[in-house]
Amino acid sequence: MTHIKHFKFTILTTIAITLLSVLPVTEKTPLDDVPFIDKWAHMVMYAGLAFVMWVDMKCYKRRSSTTPYAMMFVYPTLLGGLLELVQAYCTTCRSSEWLDFLADSLGALIITVCCYIFSFVWQKRISAQR
Numbered sequence: 001m002t003h004i005k006h007f008k009f010t011i012l013t014t015i016a017i018t019l020l021s022v023l024p025v026t027e028k029t030p031l032d033d034v035p036f037i038d039k040w041a042h043m044v045m046y047a048g049l050a051f052v053m054w055v056d057m058k059c060y061k062r063r064s065s066t067t068p069y070a071m072m073f074v075y076p077t078l079l080g081g082l083l084e085l086v087q088a089y090c091t092t093c094r095s096s097e098w099l100d101f102l103a104d105s106l107g108a109l110i111i112t113v114c115c116y117i118f119s120f121v122w123q124k125r126i127s128a129q130r
Contacts, residue, residue: 024093043107080104
């Protein structure tokens with residue numbers, strides 16, 4: 001808990017996603033006609049959260065070559081599941097869907113894998129230059 005100040009952007013992103021998930025949406029937009037736009041939005045939000053976590057962890061652990069990649073997947077997935085339950089049981093203006101939860105998890109997984117591969121390749125490049 002003493003290191004929570006190093007994860008300001010993760011906290012801000014979590015708050016933003018939470019507000020977007022529980023506040024009512026009343027206006028119709030032109031994007032509503034795009035097939036599966038809701039699922040794409042979920043993927044992008046939770047991929048963004050995982051990416052922000054990666055950046056926060058890399059900035060906090062500058063000298064460390066390891067990043068807890070499991071947390072980049074687990075935290076957004078748990079948050080997505082929790083918010084789907086909140087939508088189902090605590091709001092009257094939002095609905096809960098299993099496919100939303102799947103999209104949340106998939107977005108977090110894709111970015112986690114991409115960040116892991118990027119870090120692995122980057123470390124190999126740095127090692128090769130030495």
